[in-house]
Amino acid sequence: MRPETLASLNEARKRGRAIVRAVDTKTGEEKLVDPYTDSSALGLAAARAARADVSGPAEVEGRNWFFAVYNPPLDLAITGAVHIAQPLVPMAALAGYRVRIIDPRTAFATEARFPDAALSHDWPDEALAKAPLGPRSALVALTHDPKIDDPGLTAALRSPCFYIGALGSKKTHAARLERLRGNGFTDEDLARINGPIGLDIGARSPAEIAIAILAQMTGVLRAGGEGGRLTARAAASSGPV
Amino acid sequence: MNTHAELDVLGTAATWLAEGHKVALGTVVKTWGSAPRPTGSQIAVRADGAFAGSVSGGCVENAVIEDALRTIEDGKPRQLEFGVSNERAWEVGLACGGRIEIFVEVIA
Numbered sequence: 001m002r003p004e005t006l007a008s009l010n011e012a013r014k015r016g017r018a019i020v021r022a023v024d025t026k027t028g029e030e031k032l033v034d035p036y037t038d039s040s041a042l043g044l045a046a047a048r049a050a051r052a053d054v055s056g057p058a059e060v061e062g063r064n065w066f067f068a069v070y071n072p073p074l075d076l077a078i079t080g081a082v083h084i085a086q087p088l089v090p091m092a093a094l095a096g097y098r099v100r101i102i103d104p105r106t107a108f109a110t111e112a113r114f115p116d117a118a119l120s121h122d123w124p125d126e127a128l129a130k131a132p133l134g135p136r137s138a139l140v141a142l143t144h145d146p147k148i149d150d151p152g153l154t155a156a157l158r159s160p161c162f163y164i165g166a167l168g169s170k171k172t173h174a175a176r177l178e179r180l181r182g183n184g185f186t187d188e189d190l191a192r193i194n195g196p197i198g199l200d201i202g203a204r205s206p207a208e209i210a211i212a213i214l215a216q217m218t219g220v221l222r223a224g225g226e227g228g229r230l231t232a233r234a235a236a237s238s239g240p241v
Numbered sequence: 242m243n244t245h246a247e248l249d250v251l252g253t254a255a256t257w258l259a260e261g262h263k264v265a266l267g268t269v270v271k272t273w274g275s276a277p278r279p280t281g282s283q284i285a286v287r288a289d290g291a292f293a294g295s296v297s298g299g300c301v302e303n304a305v306i307e308d309a310l311r312t313i314e315d316g317k318p319r320q321l322e323f324g325v326s327n328e329r330a331w332e333v334g335l336a337c338g339g340r341i342e343i344f345v346e347v348i349a
Contacts, residue, residue: 001266001348003258010255025270025344028318055281057271066270066344068281 001030008032009070016072020046022058022065035069051135053221073098074136074221078117079124079152080143081109084167088140088210089117095214102127102152103143124152128159138163138217140197144172150179157189163220165197165213194220199227250294254285254348263288264348265309269296269341273324276339288313296343297323309345318346 005021009032012019022042023030033043035050042065045058049067058065074097078085081103089099093116100118103109109119120127132155133139139156140163141149149166156164157180166176173195180190198212199219219227250266257264267284269276277298284294284302286309296305301323308319324340 001346003348006251006255006258006348010251013251023344023346025318025320028346055268055270055279066268068268068283 001028005030005032013070013072018050018072019070020050021068021070022046022060023068024064025066026064053136071136072134075134075138076100076217077102077124077128077133077137077139077152077156079103079139079141079148080145080167081105081114081119082142084142084206084209084213085117086113087207088213089114091207091210091214092217093117095218097138100127100131104148124148125155128152128155133159133161135160135162137161138221139165140213140217141166144168146176146179150176153180153193154183154185157185157192163217164193165216166193166195167197168195170196250283250285253293257285257287257291258348263313265312265345266348267296267305267309267321267343267345270320270344271342272339273341274339276341278341284309286310286313297341301341301343305343305345312345312347316347316349318344320344 009019009021018035020033020035021030022033031042033046035043035047038046042060045060046067049056049058049069050071053069053071055067055069058067076092076097076099078088079102081101085101092099099116100120101109101114102120102122102124104121104123106121109121111119139152139161141152143149144167153164153166166173168176176195177190194216198209199216201212203209203212219225254264254266265286267286269278269280269282272280277300278296282296284292284296284305286292286306290306292306295302305321308321312319321343322340
């Protein structure tokens with residue numbers, strides 16, 4: 001690796017930009033690829049690796065490369081500085097997310113209640129216009145209040161974020177979908193929203209509900225939404241030990 | 242996957258370079274079975290043997306550091322393979338039964 005390459009990698013990481021280093025492991029030859037702007041064959045292959053968030057070998061135009069993927073941290077935007085957000089923030093931080101809480105009700109979103117999150121007192125549409133959701137973002141709507149949750153969900157549906165979840169019963173969710181349909185979203189758009197939110201693990205306490213939410217986010221991010229018991233998977237699993 | 246949750250191996254490597262050290266980089270490029278660290282995991286090794294990061298959770302780091310020091314000397318990239326079927330397994334094998342391939346290069 002050339003020292004200039006190392007400097008460029010560190011600069012991209014500092015700026016929160018995805019970057020892929022293609023290296024020929026026989027010769028050490030290397031190329032830095034911006035996966036989302038480079039439309040060459042190498043760039044497109046790098047984009048696939050970046051989206052999958054997996055470093056690995058790739059053959060491009062008859063040449064073998066190893067793609068080392070450097071993605072920015074995962075981003076979790078929560079609308080609603082409510083009780084479920086309190087355990088969800090540290091759990092998500094441990095799982096590698098940078099967490100931000102958006103709630104215009106200043107009495108809820110206080111540093112005392114949320115020492116580990118970036119707090120925004122803007123309305124969600126404003127907050128998400130200032131710092132948009134990207135392909136490594138998740139939006140979780142927790143307020144039950146359409147005035148706060150709906151603008152956040154609307155911004156999320158217009159973004160490439162990988163996960164959208166909304167707290168609320170089936171009835172609440174049906175009413176929510178009806179409102180969003182009125183805003184011009186199709187059923188296909190609205191199918192992106194996980195509502196009622198979370199995996200069905202019988203969660204009761206706020207912390208358990210946070211686990212159900214984070215587990216569902218992880219399943220969507222890593223397993224395309226599929227989940228279940230590891231015992232049910234084939235013995236050929238290559239998952240982490 | 243390299244996120245802020247992981248130790249900043251590349252940042253450490255840059256600091257060492259700026260301080261005038263020679264540095265090699267090891268990267269997990271292939272895994273089979275239940276390898277302890279995913280592809281893309283990295284270790285930076287300094288000419289005096291100091292290192293940052295991890296490619297196996299501790300199982301084969303010593304062997305990787307030895308080869309990294311050779312790479313710093315001769316400048317040639319190397320590919321190392323470790324696993325239970327490897328003859329070096331008795332010394333530096335992976336207890337988990339997985340296999341990993343590591344690419345070692347000098348930063349120069």
